[in-house]
Amino acid sequence: MDMNLSLYETRVIGALLEKERTTPDQYPLTLNALTTACNQKSNREPVLELAETEVREVLDGLLKKHLVSELEGFGSRVTKFKHRFCNTEFSDLKLSDRAVAVLCVLFLRGPQTPGELRSRTNRLCSFDDVHQVEATLEKLISHDHGPLVVKLPREPGKRECRYAHLFSGEVEHTPAAMPSSAAGGSLDQEERIAELEQQVAEMRQQIADLQQLLDELLS
Numbered sequence: 001m002d003m004n005l006s007l008y009e010t011r012v013i014g015a016l017l018e019k020e021r022t023t024p025d026q027y028p029l030t031l032n033a034l035t036t037a038c039n040q041k042s043n044r045e046p047v048l049e050l051a052e053t054e055v056r057e058v059l060d061g062l063l064k065k066h067l068v069s070e071l072e073g074f075g076s077r078v079t080k081f082k083h084r085f086c087n088t089e090f091s092d093l094k095l096s097d098r099a100v101a102v103l104c105v106l107f108l109r110g111p112q113t114p115g116e117l118r119s120r121t122n123r124l125c126s127f128d129d130v131h132q133v134e135a136t137l138e139k140l141i142s143h144d145h146g147p148l149v150v151k152l153p154r155e156p157g158k159r160e161c162r163y164a165h166l167f168s169g170e171v172e173h174t175p176a177a178m179p180s181s182a183a184g185g186s187l188d189q190e191e192r193i194a195e196l197e198q199q200v201a202e203m204r205q206q207i208a209d210l211q212q213l214l215d216e217l218l219s
Contacts, residue, residue, distance in 0.1 A: 003065070003067075003167045003168075004168065004169065005167045005168045006058075006168065007168075008038075008048075008050065008054070008055075008058045009058055009061065009062060009067075010107040010108075010165075010167065010168060011038050011044075011048060011050075011107065011108065012034065012038060012055065012058050012059065012062060012068070013062070013067060013068075013083055013085050013107060014103075014104050014105075014107030014108040015029075015034060015037035015038050015108070016028075016029065016034070016037075016068070016081065016082060016083040016085075017083060017085065017100060017103070017104040017107070018037070018043075018104050018108065018124065019033075019037055020082070020083070021101075021104075021123070021124050021125075022123050022124070023213070025213075026213060027082065028069075028071055028080035028081055028082035029080060029081055029082075030078045030079070030080050030081075031052055031055060031056060031059075031078075031079065031081070032052065032215075033215075034055055034059075034081060035050060035051070035052045035055045036208075036215075038050050038055060040208055041204065042204040042208065043108060043109065043120070044108055044109065045108070045109040045110050046110075059081060066084060066090060067083065067084055067085050068081050068082065068083055068084055068085075069081065069082050069083075069084055069090075086100060087100070092145070093145060096136070096139075097124075097125045098121075098125050098127065098132070098133075098136045099136055099139065099140055099148075100124070100125075101121040101124035101125040102117055102121060102133070102136055102137065102140065102149075103140070103148065103149075103165055103167075104121075104124060105117055105120050105121055105124075106149065106163070106164060106165040107165065107167075110164070111152060111162040111163060111164040111171070112162055112163060113158070113160035113161065113162050113163075114130045114133040114134050114137065114160055114163070115130055115133075115160055117133050117137075117163070118130055118132075118133045121133075137149060137151070137163050147166055148165065148166055148167070149163050149164065149165050149166060150163065150164055150166055150170075150171055151163055152164055152171065
């Protein structure tokens, strides 16, 4: 499905989808909280440094596309925002919790392998194994609204193909060069390092969520 979403628009929608599930007590989000979520250093690729004015401009565009809602008086004098991307009375796009989690990570981190998606969606949903991730991806590829994700060609030296979302149009794929020293052992080491990096990123995310909660309580 091509909604012609920009990088900033997918970042805003992805952040709203993520916080709706990970910090439901703080959702919908204020402009300040949403800007912080968009600019997180962990679980984001690329890392952005958006100003509140830039996020507000993105929200204005998404409001016109009917992909977000602006709420006032939601238990606060501050305006808050929530997505209308899927699974709402305003959206025809209906997705399972697992499908939402997969798209959320693809919006926030770009193309991912099924293994990466399994580990990086663990705060959003639960996958018992990679096969369940692959099954969810296949459903997104054969969705009634048309393909929502695409399987990219496998890169040299990689064991899994990556998948990308199609909400910003067709995906240009540039294969990465395979290091001359790449071998099975080095791939195993890379996977162990990636797993450790993910654990560190999750701890940083928990700290960021706690900091956001504290900021909201003090504001």
